[in-house]
Amino acid sequence: MASKSNERGVEILAVSIDGKVGRNYEGLAGTFAGFADSCLRMKTLPGYYRTDLSVEGELKGRRLQLALTGKRTPAELMEILDTALLNLVAFPSTEGEAECFIEVKSEK
Amino acid sequence: MALKTAQEYLDSIKKMKPRVYIGGKWITNLLQNPVTKSMVMANSAIYGLAEDPTHQEVMVATSHLTGEPINRNLNVARNIHDLDMRQEMALLTSQTVGTCNYRCAGCDALNSLASTTWEMDRDLGTKYNERFNKWLAYAQANDLAVSGAITDAKGDRKKRPSQQDDIDTFIHLVEKRDDGIVVRGIRVSQSGAIGSHETLVLPGGGLREGEEKFALAFAVQNSAPGLSYICQYNAYSAEREACGSEDELGNPLYGQRETSTMFFDNVFIPWERVFLCGETKYAGKMVTRFAKAHRMNCGGACKVGFADLIIGGAMLAAEYIGVEKIPHIQEKIIDMVRYSETSHACAIAAAMRGREEPKGSGVFLPDDLFGNAAKLNIAHGFWEIMKNAGDIGGGLVVTAPRMKDLDDPEVGPVLKKAFGAVAAADKRIKVAKFLQHWTAGLHGPGTWHGAGAPQTQRFMFTVLTDFEAKKKMAKKLMGMKEDK
Numbered sequence: 001m002a003s004k005s006n007e008r009g010v011e012i013l014a015v016s017i018d019g020k021v022g023r024n025y026e027g028l029a030g031t032f033a034g035f036a037d038s039c040l041r042m043k044t045l046p047g048y049y050r051t052d053l054s055v056e057g058e059l060k061g062r063r064l065q066l067a068l069t070g071k072r073t074p075a076e077l078m079e080i081l082d083t084a085l086l087n088l089v090a091f092p093s094t095e096g097e098a099e100c101f102i103e104v105k106s107e108k
Numbered sequence: 109m110a111l112k113t114a115q116e117y118l119d120s121i122k123k124m125k126p127r128v129y130i131g132g133k134w135i136t137n138l139l140q141n142p143v144t145k146s147m148v149m150a151n152s153a154i155y156g157l158a159e160d161p162t163h164q165e166v167m168v169a170t171s172h173l174t175g176e177p178i179n180r181n182l183n184v185a186r187n188i189h190d191l192d193m194r195q196e197m198a199l200l201t202s203q204t205v206g207t208c209n210y211r212c213a214g215c216d217a218l219n220s221l222a223s224t225t226w227e228m229d230r231d232l233g234t235k236y237n238e239r240f241n242k243w244l245a246y247a248q249a250n251d252l253a254v255s256g257a258i259t260d261a262k263g264d265r266k267k268r269p270s271q272q273d274d275i276d277t278f279i280h281l282v283e284k285r286d287d288g289i290v291v292r293g294i295r296v297s298q299s300g301a302i303g304s305h306e307t308l309v310l311p312g313g314g315l316r317e318g319e320e321k322f323a324l325a326f327a328v329q330n331s332a333p334g335l336s337y338i339c340q341y342n343a344y345s346a347e348r349e350a351c352g353s354e355d356e357l358g359n360p361l362y363g364q365r366e367t368s369t370m371f372f373d374n375v376f377i378p379w380e381r382v383f384l385c386g387e388t389k390y391a392g393k394m395v396t397r398f399a400k401a402h403r404m405n406c407g408g409a410c411k412v413g414f415a416d417l418i419i420g421g422a423m424l425a426a427e428y429i430g431v432e433k434i435p436h437i438q439e440k441i442i443d444m445v446r447y448s449e450t451s452h453a454c455a456i457a458a459a460m461r462g463r464e465e466p467k468g469s470g471v472f473l474p475d476d477l478f479g480n481a482a483k484l485n486i487a488h489g490f491w492e493i494m495k496n497a498g499d500i501g502g503g504l505v506v507t508a509p510r511m512k513d514l515d516d517p518e519v520g521p522v523l524k525k526a527f528g529a530v531a532a533a534d535k536r537i538k539v540a541k542f543l544q545h546w547t548a549g550l551h552g553p554g555t556w557h558g559a560g561a562p563q564t565q566r567f568m569f570t571v572l573t574d575f576e577a578k579k580k581m582a583k584k585l586m587g588m589k590e591d592k
Contacts, residue, residue, distance in 0.1 A: 009242025009380065028246045030378025033287040034332070037376040042333040047125035049333040086123045087331035089305050091250065 005029075005096050013090060014098035015081050017074040018106055022081070024098055027090030032100035034088055036064050045080065047087030053080070063101045071107050110176045111168070112251035114156035121148055121253075121303055126331045128302050128368070130339035131349065138303055142348045144339065146363030148303040150205045151253055153362065154181070157204060166196045171248050172470070173241055178248045181211035184222040185472040191404075191459035195474075198405040199452070202413025205362040206545075210300025212405060213256030217308040218244060220397035221325060221383050223471040228390050230468075240383050243327055247306065254327075255304040257295040257370055258398060260312035269315075269322045279309060279372060281321040281385070288378040289385060291324060295370040297557075302337050302368055305330055311384065314392030323391045325384035326377045334375035337368040344549060356511050358545025365554055397465070397473055399560055404474040406559040408455025408482025414551060415448035415486075415493050421542045422500040428531035428539060429502070440496040447489030454482035477572045484565040490555040494547045501543040508540040 005012055011029045015022040025031075038046050039057035045068075057066045068077065081104060082092075112120070121138060128135050130143060138144040158167040158179050169183035169190065170176070185191045194215070201209035222244070225236035247254055260269075263277035272278065279293035301307045310325050328335060339345075344364045347357065354360040384390060423441060426432040461475035498505055504527065514520045514534055527533035556562065583590065 008245070009239075010246060028243060028380055030288065030380035033378045034329075034376060037288070038333040041376070044333055046329070046333055047331045049127055049331070049335075083123055083125065086120070087125055087329065089250070089252065089329045 005099070010096075011100055012093060012096040012098045013085065013100045013102060015078070015085070015102045015104065017077050017081075017104050019103070020074070022078055022104075024093050024096075025085045025090040026093035026096065027085070027088060031085075031088050031090045032062065032064075032102075035085070035102065038084075038088075039064060039066055045084035045087075047083050048080075062099060063103065066102065066104045067107065068104065069107070074106060077104050077106055110171075110178055110249060110251060111158055112155055112179075113159055114152045117155040117251075117253065118148070118152050120305065121151075124303075124305070124330050126302050127336045128339060129336065131341045131345060142354075143345045143363065143366065144302060146207075146348065146359075146361065147210060147300055147366040150207050150362040151210050151300065151303050153205050154201055154209050154211060155179070155251075155253075157200065163200060166193050166200055169193070171245070173245045173248065176248070179211075179251050181209070181215045182218065182244070182248045182251070182254065183215070184219055184244070184470075185401075185462070186470055187472055188460060188462055191462040191472055191474055192456065194401075195405055195409040195455045195459050198409035198455075199413045202410045203416055204413075206359045206414065206417050207362045208299045208365050209410070210255055210304065211253055212410065213258065213299060213402065214254035214304070214306075214308050215256075216398050216401035216405060217256035217258070217310050218247075218254065219401050219471065219473065220310065220394050221308065223397050223465055223469055223473060224390055224394045225383050226469040226471065227393070227466050228384070228387060230466075232387065234387075236383050239380060243381060243383075247327075250305075252305040253303065255299065255301045255307045256398070257298045257301060257307050257309045258312060258395065259295060259297050261294040261296050261369075262312070269319055278312065278322050279324055281324060282374055284385070288376055288380075289324075289326075289382055290374050290376050291326070291372050292374050293372050295372075297367050298337075298370050299365060299367050301330065301370060302339070302366075303330075307370070310394050310398055311391035313395055315388040317388055319388055320386040323384055323386050323388045325382070325394055327381040327383075328372075328375060328377060332375050332377075334373045336371045336373065338371065339366065339368045342550065351510075353512065356541070358541045358543070358549070364545070364550045399564070400473050400476050400479055402559040403483035403565065404455045404458040404479040406483070407486050408451045408458065408479065411486045411490055411555050412448045412452040412455070414546070414555075415444065415490070418493055418497045418543070418546050419444050419448070421539055421546070422497040425501045425505075425536075425539045425543060428536050429529045431500075437500055440500055444493045444496050447492050448486070451482050451486040451489060454478050454485060458482060476568065480565040480568045480572070483559050484562050484569075487556050487562045487565070491552060494552060497543050498547040501540060501547070504536065504540040505543045506548055508537045508544070511537055511541070 013025045169180045171178045225240045229237040261277040263272040269278040283290040458474035458478035465473045524533045
């Protein structure tokens, strides 16, 4: 059975930092694919193209594991991810169940 | 949220990080550069109009997808009233900002997509319309600023897209994947994409069999990785960056019309945002339906709003030197009104004679002949309007000193003496700067080429006019027999 978000053509993305729950975002379906392409093929985050921020990522199904260059606090990482998702026109959401997962590890 | 406020739009743009180059530098914040800021502030003012109860009928529509109130810039016209309000919106926005409504081309692009994707699904059994409607519902729900990019760089005009030495002069498909497509190429003369959330890209012209990789339509987010914007740069950009005070400028808050060259360097577009991919037969329909809407709005209404501002400025200039009652001045003002209102009448006629296209789609498009007449008439009329404004405004339109020179202890008193007339020098110089913005600015060629250069409208006249019928009725009245 199609989920409500599928019927509306949107998808819910859950962002977590260092294994802790971060925030959910709603974007048009395909947002996760765009985000993953940015990280894996372009090695950057949306909104950070051709900046010194680079990303290493691994995609397992609908789960994307990311490591960002540079030492940053979880709050800083969350801010960067927030900007990246807004730049793909996805917005913070408290509704719906996440079907795509972005897991970010900070550099220790 | 179905309607964003002006402030909410500004807040949303503050976090957008498009890759933008202007005047020799890459910028990271659109609101910190005075030129890019003027574009964003114009968009913000357009959002503000929808908040104003006075403009609700023009600026707010009802979504045919959700029944919710939406900004008219994201509305698909479903009847004659929608078409009429659409052209009235173009008039109002131009009167308000004196530059582009940077959501205008996006609005006309989405109407073309609503019509053509419906036809494709009917003819080909594709799912483009369903996909487009989901994208549109999302854009409406979040009241996104959507711009339109239609013009390919084109290269050597004698050659087809695939014959170009460098096919990057046309947007084209690089790779088709399970999750989407990768596109590459250049779009030029694009108005306001930098400050939009998304841009709709349509084919730039008709395509033939064998040109499938150029048959693309899609929505791209403003900061999609691989996308860069190279902004126009001219004397007005330099003046805005260097003047130190917006008060010096002819259109202080909203500036000239800001465009950019968009470079798509292998940009990924998820399938959910792709509305044409390879179906060459429909590329021409998409662009002509866009043009049909845009000629009514950009030609017959937007430029009429500009003309209203120019006429107002010219009348003030006349009053400030005491010549407003001179017959030839009044005659020139009347001529300016004649040029502009004739075009507006064509736009209203295009809306009133609009029709559902294709039948069954529920999408209404303006009458093609009247829309082309609106655009062709204003393309020529606008130069006449500017000529009269320059005439009435006098040499001061191009010889005025800076506003702040009036405050200089040495030259200020001289300038006040020189330019004080019925009105004080500051008022005269302010109006002169305003008229300079129009008569010596970017809007002449912009009006000529926007929505297609006049040669395209002339061509459309030859296609749309039934010349044989005209000959036949002339022969009948003359009593001439039909040739066997």
